Amino acid sequence: MTPTTASIQVTCSNCNLRELCMPVGLDCQQMQRIEEVVATRRKIKRGDMLFQNGEDFTSLYAIRTGFFKTCVATEDGRYQVTGFQMAGEIIGLDGIVHNHHTCDAIALENAEVCVMPFNRIEEISREVTALQSHVHKVMSREIVREHSVMLLLGSMRAEERLAAFILNLVQRLHSRGFSSSELILRMTREEIGSYLGLKLETVSRTFSKFVEDGMVEVKQRHIRILNQEALQRLVNNSREGR
Template identity: 80%
Template sequence: MTPQAIKVACSNCNLRELCMPMDLSVGDLGRLDELVATRRKIRRGAPLFSNGERFTALYAIRTGFFKTCIATEDGRDQVTGFQMAGEIIGLDGIVGDHHTCDAVALEDAEVCVLPFDRIEELSREVPALQSHVHKIMSREIVREHGVMLLLGSMRAEERLATFLLNLVQRLHARGFSQSELVLRMTREEIGSYLGLKLETVSRAFSKFAEEGLVEVKQRHVRILDTDALRAVVAPHEAGAALKRCA
């Protein structure tokens, strides 16, 4: 969809503390307001960017959920991550000036467009912005390490428990419940991300429900026993790694 030419003021955005540096001077904050010139609305199922597309900007998610995925040799879509409001997406394009994955909206969404050449220019003048971009990139590295540990050492129930705990923690940081969430992704997409078959994900959900750890009503999930769910993954470093990068 064509970007809407609307002025966006970061200083007045309720997600600023999640996607922009904190403790900026009034002058520096005013300069950051100049960084975001447009917003884009993305309909559910539509791509924000696609593999091979020229990289020009990072995107701060204002509303909605996204998944990133790559096409495997046999034609399947491998989900590599889920992103939500307050997070920055598009870092994959920095290294080669082209995006290396698809970013698809899981629901109607809106993003703030951050032209990367402008980010580089302002980073030289506002050190806090440069530091913040480095922290975002570092967080993505830590997240990838956590996923590698998760896929390499965890059983199915441990993978799903880690995923749910990480997701609800990220949502809570945005003002949502500590124990309830609505899954914007399908169980098949969760399985793709966790390296599990759809049937295995469904069995793990059923097991958690039978043991009184969660209550599941279609895509609505309520965590009934957070401590017990944490105990499922407590022995593994992967759970801690994903927690650190939330």
């Protein structure tokens, strides 16, 4: 299904997420040029694709509202979740290398993105060097995140993986003004398992253990962290044991 494209022009200077997806400290003239990067907004319905594997790469997307997952098809036909993206983050960087996307990006809830044509980013970056630097930082952050996931999957036990996942998710949400101890999971336990390299049963069992140990309270998709220090100790112990 084709996403709906809004005809209104986005004003980055009035967006409450601008500091997360755009450079900071720009003067009025630079901000005006930056706003020309954003072509349109798109509304993506839950379950629809923003882009898919093999599709021509034309734009990066700043997530304005909603959650996405990226995934790839494995050789045996299964889908492997490779990441979860939320408001204030930029998605679509996978397409830069070969000029086509290498994964599917699927909305986990109704979402809205700002469409930023890559040729326009490159053009304006020549004038506003802060934009080029910011794109490099975003790319570097993705590399660091992928490296962290590799370490997580390669050396952590199930409890440590899930603890790291919960802490990372709540920290990213907190930087966007949400609670530092409560969150609503937009993804299923099966999707979490796919991302963490765990079976669905293992994810459910580990959540139950966290509840029994008094670390979290779970009501369907609502998670409340009761003992953040205990979760952090699980992650730290894994790192110290490597």
